[in-house]
Amino acid sequence: MIVSNNLKNVHSDLRGNLYMHALELEKQGGKILKLNTGNPAAFGFKMPESIRDRIVSDAEKALGYCDIRGREDARESIADYHRLNGLKNISEEDIFIGNGVSEVAYMIITALIGKTDEVLVPSPCYSLWTNFTFLAGGTVRYYQCDESNAWQPDVNSIKKSITKRTKALVLINPNNPTGALYSKEILLEIIDIARKNNLVIISDEIYDRLVLDEKEHVSTAALADDVTIVTMNGLSKSHCICGLRCGWLCISGLEKEKRVLRDALIKIASVRLCSNALMQLVIPDALKDSAYTKNMLGQDGRLLTQRNATTEELDKIDGISYVKNSAAFYLFPKIELEKYGLESDRDFAEQLLNQKHILVVPGSGFSCADNKHFRIVMLPEENELRRAVKDIGEFLRKR
Ligand SMILES: Cc1ncc(COP(=O)(O)O)c(C=O)c1O
Known part of the structure; x- marks a missing residue:
């Protein structure tokens, strides 16, 4: 079977090899925190x-x-x-x-x-x-x-x-x-x-x-x-x-x-x-x-609270920098790979998945050429997000 040549460059790192590996780990009994897709319902957001x-x-x-x-x-x-x-x-x-x-x-x-x-x-x-x-x-x-x-x-x-x-x-x-x-x-x-x-x-x-x-x-x-x-x-x-x-x-x-x-x-x-x-x-x-959406963004709204929790915890990690997002629920931090002996964004994401059971998408999955970024989806509840970012910090510190 020869499939269309147009498929050659098609890729989806949001649900690609790393995601498949995460599913494998789950089958073996591990619980994976999936921060790979912007899917609010998966994190308890209810419909209006x-x-x-x-x-x-x-x-x-x-x-x-x-x-x-x-x-x-x-x-x-x-x-x-x-x-x-x-x-x-x-x-x-x-x-x-x-x-x-x-x-x-x-x-x-x-x-x-x-x-x-x-x-x-x-x-x-x-x-x-x-x-x-x-x-x-x-x-x-x-x-x-x-x-x-x-x-x-x-x-x-x-x-x-x-x-x-x-x-x-x-x-x-x-x-x-x-x-x-x-x-x-x-x-x-x-x-x-x-x-x-x-x-x-x-x-x-x-x-x-x-x-x-x-x-x-x-x-x-x-x-x-x-x-x-x-x-x-x-x-x-x-x-x-x-x-x-x-x-x-x-x-x-x-x-x-x-x-x-x-x-x-x-x-x-x-x-x-x-x-x-x-x-x-x-x-x-x-x-x-519009009230439904605005409630998520206001003072006690989940999206604002979760964004602030994520950035507060990221600020405590040496070797990670980021630009605070102004919208949506994504952050795209940069890692000082050399400092932690990591080869690439993919190496970081793979090891993080294996060691901490957290799934993130490496920046290269978004065609970011420097291979030094990863995307966090800030949809889990505040405490779960804080724990996840602390785990990322611990993962780096122990290297
Ligand atoms: C920038 C952007 N455009 C489009 C989509 C797809 O949205 P839809 O669920 O409407 O197909 C997404 C989903 O994550 C997105 O982030």
Whole structure:
């Protein structure tokens, strides 16, 4: 059997070899603390009442296939949401709902990218974007995000990475794995580059409601209406329902370009009939329920408490530095490998798993080239997180 050549570079270190090894250790009786995926329900986060009620009361309404783009009421509420975030000239026609951002990411990359096309993605990068580019047969080019500048995209690196074949530029803001929130100034510079080079911007904003420390998220598409921008969003994280699969994309920009993209997406969407209709029913209520998400981020909210506990404990460890995340629930610390006789981020993650039964994803799993980082998912309860970070410190000290 010869499988597609496009699979050659596809990788998922979030559920790859280390994860498989963790499952093996569990089979042998060990308990593994899995800090490898941003899956709130796995750490006791419950779904909002608003969503539970709608699922129970309206399930019968979701038995048939619906519009290939998604139910109209859901798309209207999504368009309202993005208008509130400052997007102009958009309507429900510009929205496509899918089974998670993952599915609409596949759709937009399939619509745009063929064998000779290049996509600019950040390094570090959540692997969804690189993998779909590989699957489409396209080429990934990385631009650097600058740790010394709070992980903001390095605009010069973007400029240097553009070629005649570059078609799209992916932004992940707020970012996974760094938890960075991009400044308006940098977004404006990037939009200008896209404008001059005729690039489509794909702005993955799935964490836009999960912003900490009273900071504010700026949606890229709110800053320009003459550049084609595809904004990605969904309910997996803000409403802790990853498993229910609910995400969407919203196209903004000049009408002529939008029409071409809409037509392409309609072709792709029709191939798979429609996305899970039950989940579309919850969208209008969920988008009105901002209190649920805000409660996780406020003074006694779990996400803030857990982030602060993690950073307090990390501060006690010699040889680990980090940029405090401004959003989401990830931290991307750097380890002084030489100090501890470790060969690489992967060596660190493997040994940590074997010795302390803690599973983290090495930075190389996010295409971070220096091999010195790892990602922590700050979703367990405060005490469990404190214990885990203390264990990381002990693991290093004993080397
Ligand atoms: C940046 C980013 N985009 C997209 C996704 C996928 O989200 P969904 O559950 O909506 O497919 C994730 C999931 O972790 C993510 O971190």
